[in-house]
Amino acid sequence: MAKYFDVHPENPQARTIGNVADSIRSGALVAYPTDSLYALGCQLGNRDGLDRIRSIRDLDDRHHFTLVCQNFAQLGQFVQIDNDVFRAIKAATPGSYTFILPATKEVPRQLLHPKKKTVGVRIPDHTVVQALLAEIGEPLLSSSLLLPDEPEPLTQGWEIKERLDHVVDIVVDSGDCGTKPTTVIDFSGGGAEIVRYGAGDTARFE
Structure with missing residues (x-):
């Protein structure tokens, strides 16, 4: 049964x-709010947590997981960024964007896209997550809390607690x-490719 924490926003x-x-x-899998949807998260390197996220969301090995970072100093340890991309991402963060970039050796292999060796990163604009x-x-190793075969995401902490009580360890409300969800921008090919339109404004990347 998941622990439930009501946190002031x-x-x-x-x-x-x-x-x-x-x-x-200690290895817990948490459902937590962000500036765009709830997310599932666990510690970087938590293989069991990763497998549980895959199971809950029914994901294959081509899914881009996201490293949710506190700031640019942290983000820069895990992805390779040239100057032009740095400026573009810097101008859009913190915010509701996920950026796909070539990973550094700091990223566990099981998180990488199997062919592209890329990973998603983001810096959320949300007080609780920060x-x-x-x-x-x-x-945090994360993935948006989008359940398979359901048209709408879960938006209420109590509802997530009810639905996922036996598959997550903690719900933060x-x-x-x-x-x-976040807007996803792929920079791994050089330019900015919009992979998913979401909460973040895409005008600066088009």
């Missing part, structure tokens, strides 16, 4: 954030976070 309780972070370090990332001190 603007002033997240430090003790609660610390408890969630400790559980993630507090959690600061407490953990490393990115800080209110509704919308129904649009």
Whole structure:
């Protein structure tokens, strides 16, 4: 049965954030809100957590997982970015975007796209997630909480608790976070290719 934490959206309780972070370090799989949908997340390198996310979402090995990062210093450890791409991403973050980029050797092999050797990265504009990332001190391995064969995402923490009670360990609820996933921009081919239109404005990349 999943633990349920009700967290203030603007002033997240430090003790609660610390408890969630400790559980993630101990191998927990968490459902948490972002600036675009709820997400499933676990510690980087948590192979069991990765397998559980694949199972919940019915994902194949070509799915791009996302490293949810606190800031650019953290993001730069895990992906290769040239100056032009750096400026484009810097101007759009933090925000509701996921960027696909060539991975560095810091990224566990099982997270990489099998052919392209790329990974998704993002810096969310969400107070609760930022507090959690600061407490953990490393990115969260994440995937949007989109259930297979369901047209709409789950937007309420209590509903996620009811639906996923026996497949996740923690549900963090800080209110509704919308129904649009991130906009996904693929920079791995040199230019900006919009892979998915979502919550982030695409005008700057078109």
